[in-house]
Amino acid sequence: MMRVPAERVRRQILNVLHAWGMDGDLAATTAEAMVETDLMGIDSHGLSMLMMYESLRGNGQLDLTARPRVMLDAPATALVDGGANLGHPNADFAMRLAVEKALKAGIGAVGVRNSHHFGAAGHYARIACAAGVVGFITSSARTLLLVPTRGTLPLLGTNPIAFAAPALRNRPFVLDIATTTVAANKVKVYDLNGKPIPEGWIVDEAGRPVTDSAEAMEVIFKRPGGGATPLGGAEITGGHKGYGLGVMAQILSATLTGAAFGAIRNPQRRPGDPDDIGHFFLAIDPRAFRPEGGFEDDMDAMIDTLHATPPSDPAKPVLVAGDPEAEERERRLQDGIPVPPALDRHIRDICGRSGARYELGGD
Amino acid sequence: MMRVPAERVRRQILNVLHAWGMDGDLAATTAEAMVETDLMGIDSHGLSMLMMYESLRGNGQLDLTARPRVMLDAPATALVDGGANLGHPNADFAMRLAVEKALKAGIGAVGVRNSHHFGAAGHYARIACAAGVVGFITSSARTLLLVPTRGTLPLLGTNPIAFAAPALRNRPFVLDIATTTVAANKVKVYDLNGKPIPEGWIVDEAGRPVTDSAEAMEVIFKRPGGGATPLGGAEITGGHKGYGLGVMAQILSATLTGAAFGAIRNPQRRPGDPDDIGHFFLAIDPRAFRPEGGFEDDMDAMIDTLHATPPSDPAKPVLVAGDPEAEERERRLQDGIPVPPALDRHIRDICGRSGARYELGGD
Numbered sequence: 249m250m251r252v253p254a255e256r257v258r259r260q261i262l263n264v265l266h267a268w269g270m271d272g273d274l275a276a277t278t279a280e281a282m283v284e285t286d287l288m289g290i291d292s293h294g295l296s297m298l299m300m301y302e303s304l305r306g307n308g309q310l311d312l313t314a315r316p317r318v319m320l321d322a323p324a325t326a327l328v329d330g331g332a333n334l335g336h337p338n339a340d341f342a343m344r345l346a347v348e349k350a351l352k353a354g355i356g357a358v359g360v361r362n363s364h365h366f367g368a369a370g371h372y373a374r375i376a377c378a379a380g381v382v383g384f385i386t387s388s389a390r391t392l393l394l395v396p397t398r399g400t401l402p403l404l405g406t407n408p409i410a411f412a413a414p415a416l417r418n419r420p421f422v423l424d425i426a427t428t429t430v431a432a433n434k435v436k437v438y439d440l441n442g443k444p445i446p447e448g449w450i451v452d453e454a455g456r457p458v459t460d461s462a463e464a465m466e467v468i469f470k471r472p473g474g475g476a477t478p479l480g481g482a483e484i485t486g487g488h489k490g491y492g493l494g495v496m497a498q499i500l501s502a503t504l505t506g507a508a509f510g511a512i513r514n515p516q517r518r519p520g521d522p523d524d525i526g527h528f529f530l531a532i533d534p535r536a537f538r539p540e541g542g543f544e545d546d547m548d549a550m551i552d553t554l555h556a557t558p559p560s561d562p563a564k565p566v567l568v569a570g571d572p573e574a575e576e577r578e579r580r581l582q583d584g585i586p587v588p589p590a591l592d593r594h595i596r597d598i599c600g601r602s603g604a605r606y607e608l609g610g611d
Numbered sequence: 612m613m614r615v616p617a618e619r620v621r622r623q624i625l626n627v628l629h630a631w632g633m634d635g636d637l638a639a640t641t642a643e644a645m646v647e648t649d650l651m652g653i654d655s656h657g658l659s660m661l662m663m664y665e666s667l668r669g670n671g672q673l674d675l676t677a678r679p680r681v682m683l684d685a686p687a688t689a690l691v692d693g694g695a696n697l698g699h700p701n702a703d704f705a706m707r708l709a710v711e712k713a714l715k716a717g718i719g720a721v722g723v724r725n726s727h728h729f730g731a732a733g734h735y736a737r738i739a740c741a742a743g744v745v746g747f748i749t750s751s752a753r754t755l756l757l758v759p760t761r762g763t764l765p766l767l768g769t770n771p772i773a774f775a776a777p778a779l780r781n782r783p784f785v786l787d788i789a790t791t792t793v794a795a796n797k798v799k800v801y802d803l804n805g806k807p808i809p810e811g812w813i814v815d816e817a818g819r820p821v822t823d824s825a826e827a828m829e830v831i832f833k834r835p836g837g838g839a840t841p842l843g844g845a846e847i848t849g850g851h852k853g854y855g856l857g858v859m860a861q862i863l864s865a866t867l868t869g870a871a872f873g874a875i876r877n878p879q880r881r882p883g884d885p886d887d888i889g890h891f892f893l894a895i896d897p898r899a900f901r902p903e904g905g906f907e908d909d910m911d912a913m914i915d916t917l918h919a920t921p922p923s924d925p926a927k928p929v930l931v932a933g934d935p936e937a938e939e940r941e942r943r944l945q946d947g948i949p950v951p952p953a954l955d956r957h958i959r960d961i962c963g964r965s966g967a968r969y970e971l972g973g974d
Contacts, residue, residue, distance in 0.1 A: 324687040325717035325899040354688035355720045359900050382867070399920040399929040411859045413866070421862065423855035429848055448848045455923030479842060479849050485792055485811045486842050492786035492932040493856075495917070496774045499784065503776070503909045504745070506901050511916050536688040537722050538869050546866045553874050554858070557762040560818030566762040569855040 335366025698729025
């Protein structure tokens with residue numbers, strides 16, 4: 249498989265976004281978020297999303313020329329309209345605004361409506377950390393995938409929750425999770441390898457667990473009923489908790505900001521209308537609660553203790569959220585970002601259609 | 612089993628708290644929180660906690676005469692020292708302070724350190740809802756129960772997360788979850804009934820699932836290793852997500868407020884020192900983001916849609932977080948709060964030792 253240096257992946261994304269008419273600064277922010285996502289190993293949310301963005305743009309659902317607009321502004325809160333542009337520039341703008349407010353008011357909450365897919369939520373949580381504050385992020389999502397506990401139809405997206413907190417000696421704690429048990433993409437990988445999926449990931453329209461990966465793909469992408477279980481799986485193992493967390497993310501991201509609840513078929517909605525995805529960004533300055541440095545010292549002590557927990561398998565040490573992504577980032581900075589042949593072909597095609605210069609494949 | 616009217620349970624709790632020297636207003640707040648918890652069917656966190664509080668008080672770990680003190684105060688944030696009193700009066704005070712700030716600044720975050728068990732987190736989230744704002748709560752916990760993914764020792768408590776949002780036509784959405792798959796109390800119920808527990812609740816010191824309920828009780832209460840799985844269970848079904856949510860609750864409740872991380876054996880700690888539990892309370896006024904009423908209308912539309920999801924079993928309709936507790940509350944307001952004979956005996960004994968008037972058993 250081709251491995252492409254991060255810098256070249258960034259240039260490739262920039263070329264396409266520029267060809268699509270996105271402003272230079274917003275394109276730079278978007279390319280940065282997408283490359284960081286690929287570097288952290290979250291392949292489903294980086295470069296490979298360009299195909300989806302191209303199709304949204306083709307449908308007229310995406311306005312790459314819009315700039316985030318502050319609609320309501322107060323010392324500790326703000327509402328931003330994303331103008332139906334990609335989520336990345338909206339999220340970057342909103343997270344930085346929340347951080348700015350937190351550094352003055354101790355806390356800042358910024359909601360975004362009328363946005364789109366923003367890549368990996370953890371990327372924006374890391375922006376908060378880099379400024380020395382705690383970050384908390386939720387988002388609604390476009391594709392209905394999560395089947396509520398006891399239900400038969402998917403009514404919520406994977407609605408991610410991210411949370412990050414800075415340390416001093418250690419890497420920051422960065423949690424970035426879907427509120428479903430797994431993302432659709434994981435099922436795809438099992439299907440491609442012809443492997444059955446573990447029980448508890450996907451249920452059919454009768455609420456029965458599906459373990460055949462080909463059938464699971466059908467349930468997710470073709471059949472109206474069935475979908476992904478909420479985190480926790482079945483009700484007996486706490487699936488109602490994951491369902492509740494998914495609704496919490498929906499409320500903060502979309503109900504609070506006035507964005508869409510995808511499961512309601514709005515009769516006023518026309519083909520080509522934007523998806524109206526919502527995001528929520530919270531930043532908290534530890535210095536509003538403790539003298540400078542105390543928080544970070546205690547973070548380090550906690551992270552050290554968690555890392556030192558005796559593991560059940562000595563080959564698999566206990567991790568802290570953010571470890572796998574940070575380690576993958578170091579590897580990929582060294583070795584490049586893997587680009588499968590099919591993705592490379594898609595990118596070549598996008599370049600052909602948009603007139604962007606192709607450069608993944610090298611000099 | 613004896614069923615006692617809520618009003619009489621409240622008087623019983625008040626009698627004991629007064630006999631223990633708690634101030635009238637703080638005792639009233641505590642009794643209210645405990646009775647509400649029992650009314651909502653969360654038996655493990657209400658009246659039955661008096662035995663634990665008596666033992667903490669006996670050890671000198673609990674100071675029932677302390678009043679919550681605001682240590683740091685800003686328009687949108689505050690830090691409260693709980694003075695080693697029970698969590699209930701501290702949590703009630705902090706949640707109301709957060710709501711007050713949210714009504715002025717759009718958002719309010721109040722941390723509490725040096726506190727104790729506060730009952731059910733959802734009770735305080737409902738206080739936010741009753742004032743028309745969104746509430747979000749986390750807490751650290753005393754007993755180490757959660758075994759980190761890949762680990763063999765419990766390092767975190769059940770660290771609850773609660774979230775509530777008001778509607779108009781519908782009951783509010785009220786999520787109140789432990790970040791473990793189940794609470795220790797659920798295992799106790801299976802053990803009392805001689806039933807095996809479902810795989811995925813408890814793991815032993817080698818990380819193997821335990822299904823024998825008697826062995827599970829031993830793992831939880833007697834053996835140093837093993838404990839409860841995080842929400843999601845095994846790593847393959849997303850247990851690392853629940854582990855991350857547990858750490859998130861720990862960071863917000865304890866690291867941010869300067870409260871204890873129980874897993875670190877502090878050499879300065881002496882027997883009788885308070886547990887130093889931390890809580891975090893966030894309130895958000897929807898009117899900082901949307902015109903009055905828009906949030907509640909969209910909450911109603913979402914809740915209606917969730918309730919209308921076709922269920923896989925027609926006898927078990929799709930629920931929204933808070934439904935089971937609200938329904939149980941109506942039943943118990945009617946029929947009284949069930950008090951098992953063993954609990955009644957404990958309460959009689961506490962009355963005997965404290966000099967409080969016993970009145971559960973009637974006139």
